[in-house]
Amino acid sequence: MLLATKMGNKNLEFDQLIQNISPEINDILSIEEMAEDEVKNKILRLITKEASLLTDKGSKDKSVVTELWKFEDKDRFARKRVKGRAFSYEFNRLSKELQEELDRMIGHILRKSLDKKPKP
Numbered sequence: 001m002l003l004a005t006k007m008g009n010k011n012l013e014f015d016q017l018i019q020n021i022s023p024e025i026n027d028i029l030s031i032e033e034m035a036e037d038e039v040k041n042k043i044l045r046l047i048t049k050e051a052s053l054l055t056d057k058g059s060k061d062k063s064v065v066t067e068l069w070k071f072e073d074k075d076r077f078a079r080k081r082v083k084g085r086a087f088s089y090e091f092n093r094l095s096k097e098l099q100e101e102l103d104r105m106i107g108h109i110l111r112k113s114l115d116k117k118p119k120p
Helices: 003-009 014-028 036-055 096-114
Strands: 066-069 077-083 086-092
Touching: 003 036, 014 036
Parallel strands: none
Antiparallel strands: 066 077, 077 086
16 A cells, blocks of 8 residues: 555654654765665665554554654663653753753743742
8 A cells, every 4th residue: 555545544744754754864864885775775664664653553552752862872862752642751861950950941831831830
């Protein structure tokens, strides 16, 4: 079945597909010694894999993870995870100062947006 037909039937947007695979495509394209047909095949496999994840019948229960920052260290990450209407931000191996700053900024934005007073 054509990818466009399959995704169209599920009312999924191609933007989500592109957003999910863009970082990996950039990684593939950055490998200069890879032959052109190998690059094409890797990208096609990636598109097919991600599209099947998005169009899977159980995809409503799957999380969509978006990288917020690319770190040199493989054990560090900053990402956003969306599952249905719920979402969360995940961080690993960040300094205590950065954690505290994130906490302050999240509290500030919530108070500003929800017009709530800070809790003691």
